[in-house]
Amino acid sequence: MSGLKDIVDGTREIALAMGVTLKTLITEAPVTVEYPDEPMAIYPRFRGRHELRRYENGMERCIGCCLCEAACPTGAIYVEAEENDPAKPLSPGERHARIYEINLLRCIFCGDCEKACPTEAIVLGHIIDLADYDRHDFLLDKQALLNPPTPNTIIRPDA
Amino acid sequence: MSDWITITIDGKEIKAKKGELLTAAAKRGGIEIPVFCSHPKLDPLGACRMCLVEAETRRGKALITACTTPVNDGAVYYYNSERARDARQGTLELILINHPLDCPICDKGGECPLQDQTLEHGPGHSHFWEEKTHKTKHYPLSDLIMLDQERCIVCWRCIRYLQEWEDKPQLGLFHRGGETVIDKFPAGKFDAATSGSVIDICPVGALTNRLSRFSYRPWELDKTDSICTHCGQGCNLRIDSRSHRVRRNVARENPAVNDEWICDKGRFATGFSYHPERLQQPLARMNGKLEPVSWQEAIQQIVAGLQNVSKEHGPEAVGALGSAKLSNEANYLLGKFMRGMVGSNNVDYREGSAVLADPRGLPALGDVHDADLIVLMGADPSEEMPVLANFIKRAAKRRGVKLIIVHPRRIELSRYPGIHLAPMPGQEVDLFDALTRASLQAGGEAIPGWLPAEDGAWNTEDVRAAGQWLAQAQKPFIVYGADYAWGFGARDIVTALSNWAVAAGHDDRLGFLHAQANAQGAGDVGLLPNQLPGRRPLSDDEARSAIEALWQTRLPRQPGLGYGGMMAAAASGHLKAMIIMGADPVGEKPSDAAALDKLEFLVVQDLFLTETAIRADVVLPAASYVESEGSFTNTERRLQRAPRAVKPMAKSVPDWAILMHLAQAYWGELPASWQTLTIAAVFAEITRAVPQYAGMSWENMGAEGRQWQRSALEVGRELRSHDPGFDPTDRKYPFHLIIGNQLWDQGTTFAATTEMAHLGVMAARLHPSDAVRLQVTAGDRIRMHSGTGEITAPVVLDDSISPNSVFVPFSFLQAPVGELFDRFGQRTAVAISKVSN
Numbered sequence: 001m002s003g004l005k006d007i008v009d010g011t012r013e014i015a016l017a018m019g020v021t022l023k024t025l026i027t028e029a030p031v032t033v034e035y036p037d038e039p040m041a042i043y044p045r046f047r048g049r050h051e052l053r054r055y056e057n058g059m060e061r062c063i064g065c066c067l068c069e070a071a072c073p074t075g076a077i078y079v080e081a082e083e084n085d086p087a088k089p090l091s092p093g094e095r096h097a098r099i100y101e102i103n104l105l106r107c108i109f110c111g112d113c114e115k116a117c118p119t120e121a122i123v124l125g126h127i128i129d130l131a132d133y134d135r136h137d138f139l140l141d142k143q144a145l146l147n148p149p150t151p152n153t154i155i156r157p158d159a
Numbered sequence: 160m161s162d163w164i165t166i167t168i169d170g171k172e173i174k175a176k177k178g179e180l181l182t183a184a185a186k187r188g189g190i191e192i193p194v195f196c197s198h199p200k201l202d203p204l205g206a207c208r209m210c211l212v213e214a215e216t217r218r219g220k221a222l223i224t225a226c227t228t229p230v231n232d233g234a235v236y237y238y239n240s241e242r243a244r245d246a247r248q249g250t251l252e253l254i255l256i257n258h259p260l261d262c263p264i265c266d267k268g269g270e271c272p273l274q275d276q277t278l279e280h281g282p283g284h285s286h287f288w289e290e291k292t293h294k295t296k297h298y299p300l301s302d303l304i305m306l307d308q309e310r311c312i313v314c315w316r317c318i319r320y321l322q323e324w325e326d327k328p329q330l331g332l333f334h335r336g337g338e339t340v341i342d343k344f345p346a347g348k349f350d351a352a353t354s355g356s357v358i359d360i361c362p363v364g365a366l367t368n369r370l371s372r373f374s375y376r377p378w379e380l381d382k383t384d385s386i387c388t389h390c391g392q393g394c395n396l397r398i399d400s401r402s403h404r405v406r407r408n409v410a411r412e413n414p415a416v417n418d419e420w421i422c423d424k425g426r427f428a429t430g431f432s433y434h435p436e437r438l439q440q441p442l443a444r445m446n447g448k449l450e451p452v453s454w455q456e457a458i459q460q461i462v463a464g465l466q467n468v469s470k471e472h473g474p475e476a477v478g479a480l481g482s483a484k485l486s487n488e489a490n491y492l493l494g495k496f497m498r499g500m501v502g503s504n505n506v507d508y509r510e511g512s513a514v515l516a517d518p519r520g521l522p523a524l525g526d527v528h529d530a531d532l533i534v535l536m537g538a539d540p541s542e543e544m545p546v547l548a549n550f551i552k553r554a555a556k557r558r559g560v561k562l563i564i565v566h567p568r569r570i571e572l573s574r575y576p577g578i579h580l581a582p583m584p585g586q587e588v589d590l591f592d593a594l595t596r597a598s599l600q601a602g603g604e605a606i607p608g609w610l611p612a613e614d615g616a617w618n619t620e621d622v623r624a625a626g627q628w629l630a631q632a633q634k635p636f637i638v639y640g641a642d643y644a645w646g647f648g649a650r651d652i653v654t655a656l657s658n659w660a661v662a663a664g665h666d667d668r669l670g671f672l673h674a675q676a677n678a679q680g681a682g683d684v685g686l687l688p689n690q691l692p693g694r695r696p697l698s699d700d701e702a703r704s705a706i707e708a709l710w711q712t713r714l715p716r717q718p719g720l721g722y723g724g725m726m727a728a729a730a731s732g733h734l735k736a737m738i739i740m741g742a743d744p745v746g747e748k749p750s751d752a753a754a755l756d757k758l759e760f761l762v763v764q765d766l767f768l769t770e771t772a773i774r775a776d777v778v779l780p781a782a783s784y785v786e787s788e789g790s791f792t793n794t795e796r797r798l799q800r801a802p803r804a805v806k807p808m809a810k811s812v813p814d815w816a817i818l819m820h821l822a823q824a825y826w827g828e829l830p831a832s833w834q835t836l837t838i839a840a841v842f843a844e845i846t847r848a849v850p851q852y853a854g855m856s857w858e859n860m861g862a863e864g865r866q867w868q869r870s871a872l873e874v875g876r877e878l879r880s881h882d883p884g885f886d887p888t889d890r891k892y893p894f895h896l897i898i899g900n901q902l903w904d905q906g907t908t909f910a911a912t913t914e915m916a917h918l919g920v921m922a923a924r925l926h927p928s929d930a931v932r933l934q935v936t937a938g939d940r941i942r943m944h945s946g947t948g949e950i951t952a953p954v955v956l957d958d959s960i961s962p963n964s965v966f967v968p969f970s971f972l973q974a975p976v977g978e979l980f981d982r983f984g985q986r987t988a989v990a991i992s993k994v995s996n
Contacts, residue, residue, distance in 0.1 A: 065263035066376040078402075081264075081373040094297055095264040095373050118263045 036129065047109045047124035050102050052145040060090050060146065061121035064097035071116035076106035100142040104130060164232035168212075169239050181225040181236065182210060190238055193247065193276045195254075195362045196314035197226030200419060201323055207254070207314050209276070211246040213237040222246050244280075251281045257292045257337060258363070259309045267364030269377035273312065294340055300330075301349045302918060303369050303427055304358065308340045311365035317341065317357035324420065325351040326552045341365070352545035352902055355426040359410050359419075370427050370914050371407040375399065383804035384411060384862055386791060387425035388484055388784050389909070391673035392524065392544045393793030394421045395863070398429075398785055398804040405429045405785055405805060413863045415525050416797065422545035424902060430912030431783055432805065437766055438780035439809035449778060454810065454820070457777050461738075462824045464760035464776060468736040469501060475717065478505035478725040478734050481686045482741030483675035484908065486789025486801065488841045489814035490677070491684035491692065491848070493740055496818050499712040499832075500825050504688050504697065504719025505734070509742060510678040512687050512721040515644040515653045518694045519869050520679045521670035521795045527554055530636035532628055533577075534563045536656055537587075538640025538672045541571040542902045547672075548572060563625045565590065565656075566642075567897050568966060569959035578621045578628075581961050584895050584986040586616070587643060588884035591655035593617035595878075597626020598663040609880040629663040637665060638672045642899060647887075647986045654881040666876040673794040674900050680792030683849055683867075688719035692848040694872060709848055711832040723982035730754035738762045740814055741781065743907065745770040747969075748977030750948055764817055767907055780811035783908075787813030788838040790860065792867075798855060799864035815841060892945060892988035894929070894965050898976055901968035909970075922955040923974065924966040925991075930956050933991055940994040943967070945987050948978035951994055965991060 033040055042048070053061050064081030082098035090096040113122050122145075132138060166175050166184060173188030180203060182192050195207040205227040214223045215235040222243065225236075237243055255277065262268040294308035313332065318341070322328045329349045333342050343349050357366050380399040387394045387408070394417035396408045408426050412419040431437075441457035442449040452460075468476055479497045481490040490508070497506045510516070527533065527550045540548035548571070554560040555575035562577030564570065565587070573579040582590040592611055599606050600623075629635060637660055643652045660669040673679050685692030695702035697718055707714055720728055726744060728734035730753065737758055745752045746769055755761055755774050763772040764779035772778045786807040792798050807813065812820075815838065823829040835841045839857035846852040851867040859865065888895060903909075903919025910916060923941060925933070935941055935954050942951045943965060952967065952974035960966050967976045980987045 063264050064373065065268075066379065067263060070376070070378055083373050093264060 040128065042126045042128065046126060046128075047111050049104070049125055049127035049130055050107075050113070050140065050145055051123055051125040051127075052100060052142065053121055053123060054146070055092070059092055060096055061119045062097045062100060063091055063093060063095050063119055063121070064100075065095075065118060067116040067118065068113035068122050071112040073110060073112060074106045074108055076103045076108075077101070077113060078103075097142060100145060102140045102145065104138040104140060105135070164230065166230045166233070167235045169237055175230045177232070178229050181212070181223075181228045181230050184230045185225065185236075185238065192225045192238060193280055194226050195272065195276075195312060196316060198316055198319075198360055201316060201319045201360075203227040204315055204319065207312065208250045209247060209254075211243060211250065213240050213243045247280050248282045251277060252285060252287075254312050255281070255285060256287050257309065258312065259291060259296075261307070261310060261364065264373075265307075265310065265364035266367045266372060266375075267361070267377075271364060272362040292337055294338075299369060300343060300366075301354065301369075302914065303423055304349070304354060305367050305369045305372060306341065307365050307367070308342075310363050311341050312363055313339050313341070314362055316360045316362065317366055320357055320360060321351060321354075324356070324549045324553060325353055326549075326556055327351045329354075330357075352424075352541065353420055353422045353549060355423045356410065356420045358426075368407055368427070370429075370912070375401055375406040380406060381804070383785075383802055385785070385801045385804060386793075386799045386864075387421060388676035388791060388801065389422075389424045389428060390544050391675055391678060391794035392417065392547055393676060393791055393797060393799055393864070394425055394546055395799070396421050396425055400785075400805045403805040405432045411862075415523070415863065416793070416795075416799075417546050418550075420546050420549065422902070424545075424909060427915060428909050428912040429785075430914070431766060431908040432785045433808065434767070434911040436768070436911075437783075437808050438768060438772075438778065438811065440780060441810070442768075442775075442778040444776045449773070449775075454812070457779060458820055458824045461762050461777050461821060464762070465501060465736055465738075465825070468760055472735045474502035474715065475505065475719070476733065476735040477501050477503045477737070478720060478728070479503075479738040480722060480725070480740065480742045480744070481506065481508040481511075481681055483508050483510045483673075483678035483681050484784075485677060485681070485741045485814055486784065486787070486791055487677065487680040487684050487798070487845060488789050488838060489740065489818065490681040490686045491845050492815050492818040492822075492841065493738070494685045494692070495710060496822055496825070497738075498685075498714050499710040500822060502713075502715050504715050504717060505725055506686050506719060507688050507722040507725065508678075508681050508686055509722055509747075510641065510673065510675050511682060512689060513645060513723060514641055514678075515649050516641075516673065516678070516682075517669065517671040518682065518874060519670075519796060519872050520673060520793075521638060522668055522869060523866070524550075524795045526634070526668070527551060527636045530554060530560060530634050532563065532632035532635040533560055534565075534629060534635055534637040535570075535572065536565040536637075536639040537643030537652075538638055539566065539568070539570045539572075539899055540672070543640065543672065543674045543900045545902060551575075561628060563628065567895070567961055567964060568899070569961075578625045580617075580621060580625065582617075583886075583961065583964060584897070584988075585648070585884045585886035585888075587652045588648070588655045588881065589615055590617050590622070591652070591659050593622045594626045594629075595655070595659045595662040597623045598630040598659060599626075601627040601630035602662070602664065604662070607878055607880075611883070626659075626663070629659070629665065632663070632665070635663075635665055635668055637669045639669070640672045641674055644671065646980065648885055649986075651881040651884065654879050657876050658878050658881075661876050661878050669876075671794070676793070677791045679794055679796060680790070680798070683792055683796075683851065684845055685848070688721050688724070692845070693850045706848060709832065709844070711830065726751050726754050726982050729758055732757055734758065736760040736762075738764075739771055739775075740764050741766075743769040743771045745774065746907075746972075747975055748948075748982075749975055750978060751982075764814060766811075767911070769907065779817055780809065781817065782807035782811040782813045786811065787815070789813070789815065790842055790857070793864075795866060796851075796869065797864040797866045798852065798860055800857065800860050887986055887988040888963070889988065892990045894943075894963060894989050894991050895961075896943070896945065896976075896979055896987050896989045897960070897964050897966045899966065899968060901970075904968055904970035905972045906970040910972075919968075920955060921952075921968065921971050921973065923952040924955050924957040924960045926960045926962045926964070927956045927958055928962050929965075930954065933993060935993050941965075942992050942994050943974075943979060943989040945979040945989045947981050947987070950974040950976065950978050965989065 069077040078101045080099040175184035205224040210225040298306040383398045395411040395413040410421040443452040761775045763775040785804045851871040
């Protein structure tokens with residue numbers, strides 16, 4: 001008669017488990033996020049898409065020193081520097097980046113570029129929705145990098 | 160081995176050469192003593208104190224500067240003692256007090272001795288927190304060089320270079336102590352022809368290249384050991400490129416050729432390789448206009464055009480011009496194509512059959528370093544070969560070597576002790592005869608009867624002294640240049656000057672100074688109308704059958720036309736088709752445009768759409784020498800490799816590869832004798848065709864090149880009589896026309912570096928006394944006409960020009976001097992009149 005006992009025990013276990021589910025459903029808020037309809041909580045040190053930052057006066061921080069490029073383990077960064085026009089300098093000092101490109105397909109988001117940067121110009125920001133339809137759109141140029149939706153965020157004050 | 164002594168450093172015994180400096184001896188023993196001011200090619204100074212080591216002296220241990228201390232036998236030094244280490248660390252800390260933290264934006268960062276030594280020997284921290292002193296940053300010393308006084312550590316290397324090598328002290332130290340700065344002298348210029356060398360030797364980023372400023376970081380460059388093709392010296396340099404664009408050139412050491420210096424033309428004039436106006440694709444004439452076409456189409460049109468002309472008018476109606484700026488391989492294949500496939504001996508280049516150069520060029524550039532007399536005839540190294548000019552200056556200044564200069568202008572080198580003789584065109588022969596007589600007399604030899612009588616205009620003290628000097632010299636460095644080897648009367652002048660060398664017993668030391676990179680090589684590989692590869696005459700049956708066997712073809716026997724001959728034949732309608740590779744006859748002589756317009760078919764392959772190219776039926780875009788591989792033979796017969804440094808621009812193709820394609824299409828398929836599909840294979844074939852090159856290969860040329868033996872080619876010289884000189888001036892054309900090369904000119908490859916375009920003063924130069932006579936002042940325009948043609952140019956007054964003459968430089972766009980002489984003669988006279996505005 002073990003077959004009948006199994007059915008009864010099983011039914012009770014399921015009822016108990018469903019009870020927990022029912023209780024949680026009523027008493028606790030959902031943990032999942034309705035992404036992309038709702039924003040994701042991102043940890044402060046998360047490394048998302050790159051941004052090129054500016055100083056408060058609008059000057060570009062990047063001086064085109066190419067140290068990020070040298071530090072990059074995958075060769076995802078390409079920089080060409082240029083001399084500032086003294087009448088209309090883009091950055092403090094004599095030098096700025098004429099070309100600044102990041103190939104997101106190559107980038108492994110290791111953050112070495114951030115560490116190498118002497119002016120804290122390049123930072124890995126909090127933009128995570130990086131999917132796109134065209135391979136070419138993964139090549140970020142300077143304009144794309146300089147104008148992130150929320151500019152000048154100090155992302156890692158401890159870094 | 161008495162020259163070798165033993166010294167002890169840190170208890171380790173090291174063999175050293177007697178009298179050498181401690182830094183050099185230590186280096187041989189494996190101890191690299193850090194230095195800033197010391198440089199192996201400059202005199203020791205001891206300014207920076209970075210090289211402090213301890214030495215055992217009679218008064219105990221003392222700190223000494225290793226870079227100024229000659230080693231003595233048995234001397235004991237301590238490099239790694241605590242006191243020495245502390246001293247060096249302290250020195251470095253002091254140097255760094257005011258050195259700005261510019262490293263991320265400094266062009267030297269990454270290859271900076273100060274960075275490297277701070278990492279290795281520095282304290283790692285500083286006691287100083289005060290504000291650093293501020294001096295002038297971003298200070299353009301000249302159009303080519305930028306100075307940053309804050310970065311300077313006052314090592315004096317630049318100052319000493321300019322004094323010791325260039326002999327133009329144009330930089331100095333001003334103020335004292337921490338305020339000391341390097342600067343030009345008040346109202347002074349900084350225009351030495353090799354000024355860029357100070358960038359290479361600056362141990363910090365104080366002196367940087369203005370043209371390549373901020374365009375590279377040293378670690379990301381692709382470095383290609385190559386050579387310079389701006390002149391015949393063939394200085395060794397390194398081409399640094401990134402993303403297939405040349406970023407800068409730096410000097411590369413080759414003691415036999417350029418020591419470790421290059422001139423500013425070689426260093427800065429790199430613009431031709433990435434100029435936006437470079438030809439991007441083949442062009443062909445359709446309905447009277449040059450239109451872009453594909454390579455296949457262009458090659459097919461060329462083959463059709465050449466075959467039509469050859470069929471209708473015979474192969475001798477086809478001619479080809481090569482270039483002394485292009486590689487041996489390109490010129491060799493052009494000759495092979497013309498002779499072997501088309502069947503015409505009409506091949507030449509501008510510096511080819513018309514120039515009576517010594518077929519062996521110069522004995523050796525290095526001879527100047529131990530010469531006891533320097534003789535320059537019709538050559539101006541300061542404008543043609545600035546690095547050689549520096550060697551000559553150094554010989555004159557350091558070793559007291561006298562200079563004998565025969566030149567119609569008072570060239571820069573004539574400021575050194577010696578004799579300057581300034582014969583006007585037509586007088587050279589008489590002068591060399593007088594010198595020959597003087598040398599024969601000094602040697603106590605018989606005077607041949609055909610030498611003119613003694614009592615000529617040149618019976619002067621200077622001439623007798625010059626003749627005597629050369630006769631008594633042991634190791635003279637004797638060169639003549641193209642000024643005396645080209646055009647009307649050149650044969651007599653070259654005979655007369657050879658006579659002088661023979662009379663003085665130095666005919667084996669007489670050499671020719673080629674002003675173009677591969678003028679020697681283009682002739683060696685046979686791009687001459689009357690010679691086969693290896694400088695063997697067409698009539699040499701043995702050579703002919705050797706070449707025929709190698710090329711598996713029959714060679715035409717009839718000597719071809721030279722450069723001038725081809726232009727004349729084109730004008731008269733006898734020449735119907737031409738291939739012009741890297742030459743611009745119309746740019747040099749605009750009136751030759753009419754001759755080229757008469758051609759039925761003209762092919763031009765070049766970097767730019769030149770005046771000649773716009774007249775072509777097909778224009779092919781060639782790759783520049785930095786984009787293609789090739790070997791060049793410099794003026795001392797040294798073969799050197801110029802490997803590919805960057806990708807060819809757009810659809811351009813190296814000249815030698817163009818010729819391979821052309822040969823394939825011309826023949827229907829590539830014949831077995833043309834199956835040399837790599838540059839090494841082409842070069843291997845050249846070494847079989849040119850006996851002097853035997854035994855060489857692309858690989859064994861090495862980084863420093865290989866010279867072919869001067870003894871491989873016999874040039875019998877003896878005293879020979881000649882015709883007298885001829886004074887070209889008369890009442891109608893009273894001024895002598897003096898032509899020469901100018902370093903900063905407007906030649907195609909140089910002018911492409913637009914940042915340098917204004918460096919040269921392009922003008923006709925007149926002696927002030929003539930200007931008064933002609934009532935012109937500086938800045939006026941004058942018209943010069945010679946009966947053949949006329950040009951107009953602005954005037955500069957210059958007292959280094961002899962009276963009754965006018966100097967006009969080559970490669971002067973406004974005033975193409977080729978207009979003034981006919982196709983065969985250079986020495987000519989002009990009438991001058993002022994152009995009223």
